[in-house]
Amino acid sequence: MSAIAGILVTAMVTPALAVTGIAANNSIGMFENLPSYIKPDALAEKTNIYATKSDGSPVLLASVFEQNREEVGWDQISPFVKDAVIATEDPRFYTHGGVDIASTLRAAVGNAAGTSASGASTISMQYVRNILVQKAEAIQDPAERDAAYEEATRTSPDRKLKEIKLAIGLEKEFSKDDILLGYLNIAPFGGRVYGIQSAAQYYFGVNASDLTVAQAASLVATVNEPNGLRIDEAENIPDNQARRDKDVLPAMLKEHKITQAQYDEAIATPVTPNLVQPSTGCQTANPIAAGFFCDYVTHIVKNDPAFGADEETRWTNFKTGGYQIYTTLDFDLQNAAMSAMNNYVPKSYDFDLGASLVTVQPGTGKVLAMVQNKDFSDDPEVTATNAGASAINYGTDYEYGGSTGFQVGSTYKIFTLAEWLKTGHSLGDVINGNAGTLNLAQFQDSCTGGNGGTYSVKNDGGANPGNVTVMQATAQSVNLAFLRMAQKLDQCEIRKTAEAFGVHRADGGPLGENPADVLGTNEIAPLTMAAAFAAVANQGTYCSPIAIEKILDNQGNELPVPQSTCSQAVDPTIAAAMTTALQGVLAGGGTAGASNPNDGIPHFGKTGTTDSEKDTWFVGASTKLATAVWVGNVVGTVSIRNTSIAGNSGGNVRHYVWKQYMTDADGKYGGDAFPTASGTLVNGVQVQIPSLAGMTIDQAKAALTTAGFDFQDGGVIDSTQPANTVDSSSPTGTASKGSTITVYTSNGQLRTVPNLVGLSPDDAKKAITGAGIDASQIVIDGPSGGNAKVTSSNPAAGAPIRAGTDKLRVTTKAG
Template structure:
């Protein structure tokens, strides 16, 4: 019998396995003899085929992660997408039939009839490729799907060497690799339907660059969903699958090649396979390839439209840092970029747009005066939800386009969350001294010395580190010398020396611990310091930290850690656990109420009046200005929203207060931003009255100041302490009290003052004398007594006529008896003349 040509034999073999079910059973038995007959496979290849695993399960595909904010109607608003592969997995009914028909007709016309391997095509391709010394071809859709699964697995390997080896193994042009694909394709077809395999292929396939899957390809290249693809569009996309980067149509130089492949291969195959009519074919061929490139919302830079790039970056850093998302940072980030998560954040689009608009109005992105930076952060009291985060820059992570108006540095957050190492917070830190003051049972009406003074640092208790040495002489803002002030006034007017005097009565370690109870921590991750100067805000903190801390005051003393993610839904629609705010009591509610009482006056009558929205909503707040005015702050709150605004030097020490920026005083920019932003924010969120402060914290116990006149300093201090007062000592004054003894006190003897107030002792230098009572004495006796007291010169004034300097009686004196007189002051005595001697 004549020998049949190989093609005829294989054609008969293909007919024998025409039905998919039959093919799936027989192909394993038949492919080995077929290859052996051709002599194209070594015995090792045949053995490998028999020993290969016959099952592969499609993995979860890498999909882009979307990050959302919410608008005024609580609708999700896409901020950005983060991905390595731009892919959006879709279902069977979400793909145009044109795309399905195009890929089958072009890549695998007998897809619905073979069992995973098209034997006739495989054998023919093996013969041709061997003759031409090229790799094997004729891959079915099932085989291509297998290859894509293996390539996808390779891309997800963290180790670069292992990743490259796995990729080479999945793509190398060898008989062994082809046999592996065949065996796995056969196994795949036993487990999944044809439609499922085709759907998986269309979702996994590369369409050039970072675009994967038919849905993302349709959106990127034509701006439509996969279900809306026209015949020419679908054919153009399917034309790219066997050479994705060489035929991608977002590159102008590829359009001719893509058109040729679309027309000559894809559309021609669809016509030949009766998937389209001649009229459809001709019309599609006549349609030019016209891409409508629609880049996806890629990375956090795409959130710059509402100024949310930095918030978006903060969210990505939460994912990198929080163990809730994985065991290590690399795993967390890789999973984030490929997991297809829908992340719904706390960001309020209304507040965010308002924040960015106000920031743009008042703080320029760059200044010739200084390296200008500004940040605004809003936290919701009671939940810790971050509602707004804006700064005076565009978010940009590309160093090649770096400019003064953009940065990747988030001024609002800690270093570990994409931020800087923080900024000195100035007098905003005084609130933690105030909290500790009230925790110690002291009141707002206590009086402290706010005058410039030199403090002995050894007199400041520190139960953690021990007292420091040396002296510290802080100045008040603007060189003010307010003297003795109540604590309320010290808060209202931000009197530096008053707060250092308050800290002198407290434990420095306890002040630090109280600050930490409010969530305060250094932005660089180092421990908070507790030097005496720290009570005036020398620790470098992030604005988000300060906003969350002040939110605790508005939340009745309960601190809630900041959170930015409300919900996460995975690619399968399942809700995942998210980092939650942890709340704990920083101070008791009555202490928070007393703090709010004093802080209200900062806004209504003190250093923060320029920030007051004056919109009928109660606000509390605190200003902060550092040395040289290089950093300026206003942190304040309603009962609904807490906002921190920082404006300062990113680098350098240029004074804001002594420079004009964009036509305004640089030191006032913080106030303009806070006032304008909160005015609009209040209109949406409103605000209630703060709780009424307990009278015990406002007024304290009122006590009478004891008489300490004439006592030594030690005796006077003991008497004041026994009466419930502290004491300090002023400079000595001219007084008739013996030198070194107390001449007076402030408050004065008998006046009322709050328990614990500082009574200032005023010692005498002994420079004055008390005018003695010389009335009735002879002029000689009076003159002698005055001379003994070093008083004089003495003049005499007669009652009438001449004055007799010898003899006579003193009728009066000026100064009068009992008045303090300085030695050397003139004394005038009024005398009656001596009686004339009797005549005889």
């Protein structure tokens, strides 16, 4: 009772003290020592994430919130709401000083008699309590948060005393209208719905400004017991309507806030909710395929210090800060990507099939599209039972909600190509493309010192194309040609070139630089590969990917966002030569002819297929867009190439997705011709190949080295040259300086058939044995005596014949 008496004394004298400044006596000393000022924090509001439509206007992708609240201004709230709150909760709101003396006295007497709850809370006092609750809920430490919440909500005289003091202080700092507005924006309306605007939208599907008398009264009735009177639960509707009809509407009529006619109409209107479920989280993204991009954006916020000191703070700020996040996502491209993906890749299949498409804009780093063959859901119960749903983003790094990446296969060859051109080689250089066993000790690595042992490699499909130009090797993706190119380079520098293009492992580990890595054994995210190819299209300038263009806080202030950083990965002349070679990949003889839109827009690209066809890729670009498509195993090793996917050859699905999507994308963005590569980088410096026939292998090697060529021993072949001397080379004539010239050594097993026509059989035998062909190899067809003459031979004159084994048939005729 002493505490309650203190409240009464305080309530009666404080308004006067607040106005006159008269000194308090000891009877209210305890009260005067309580804190008197509370500052409303920024309200927890939902964060909205937007893409951009074709007309440049924003379109909402998703909203994320802990409290579904949208703060609104005074003129955005129906007068019926304001009148209902005042009439029901605090009729003397505009005349008291934060505490209603009469109500407080009645409540105190009732409490003393045990017949009434403590009650008597004015709107200002309720606002104070809601502010304290919000402050408690914002505390990161769970124990501290629970203690603060308990302190703010417990029913006790001392809590009421503090509430009164703070309410009086609040009224000194803010106008009545500001207090009422703050109360309506902060008040809970059941569940995760906070504030009158979100309540109006959720429960009735209208804005707060458009609420009718009946709707406003129903929502104000909810404030008394938010979770017990919320009308999204059918069992609560009768109680809500009872409070509306017995308390709220009569109070409004009594206080002359509505007319009798309005009262009668509202009473006759049943409480009928029109629920509009709020969108929360990336699983509700629109379109649903944008859920993975949305999740990528949330991870950017979690990871960037610009949004808070640590991840937990950043995530809390994100869910409560009321951010308006305008992303780089192009709504048109996103829909086109989703259409292409849905047409060719099912969400679930006989094995764990995955697919991803990511587009990056050259020159800006903007991520314009990001889809995969799954629906986004971060609900473990959903992903555990639905193979078509996932929370893992196949397109991004692990740190940003993605997987640990996928081996990229031959798409990685572009970095060996770049290093090849940087070091003075050309696209016209000739390389041996045949399968073989390589000596790992011949691969230079200035970082690790290199390796020993051997490495046996085959080309895709077991092909042995022989000597090919680098241009041909790129178009046909010849493994052995690129490995032999790498033998002439520094593996460490190839890795550094890849890194200059922004390439890194998706799991955060360092890139490998073993010879096998030339063929794409590093696990990398599609976003990373798309950005790297965008750099090639951007004349060698790499721009790091960005997904956010602008963020506004809940006051409309622009916040700092991560910026794309651009740097020169290779010289523009090198990039021009790369695009020249990579355009051949989409030409008729290239490995990606099926990807070519053939729409008049120039494109370049590179295919990639990993061991056992576990992963298949196509990454390509125009001057305007770079797009990576991956189709493969999420888990397991099923051959994509040998699998039919939705009626199509699995190995071609990547091409079909890329072609359909880029055809649509080209229609919006277009594309220009790529810069022309210099003749030197395309053809190299042409040099005459020395004549090597008859030389020893050492002499041939020295001659080629002196001429500026690389020597490669082609092995021993059947030849008419003396054993252990050079028979021939490939190529012959001229080749670009630095080309590999393959030299073949004679085994001395072939002889040249002399011209026997017109000779007698005896003279023919002498000529044959004189040419080194054994007499036992001669077969005479026809007469051998008299005046017989040779009319022909098989093989013919000048043709080779193996000594000691092949037969030489000599045809004779009598003269």
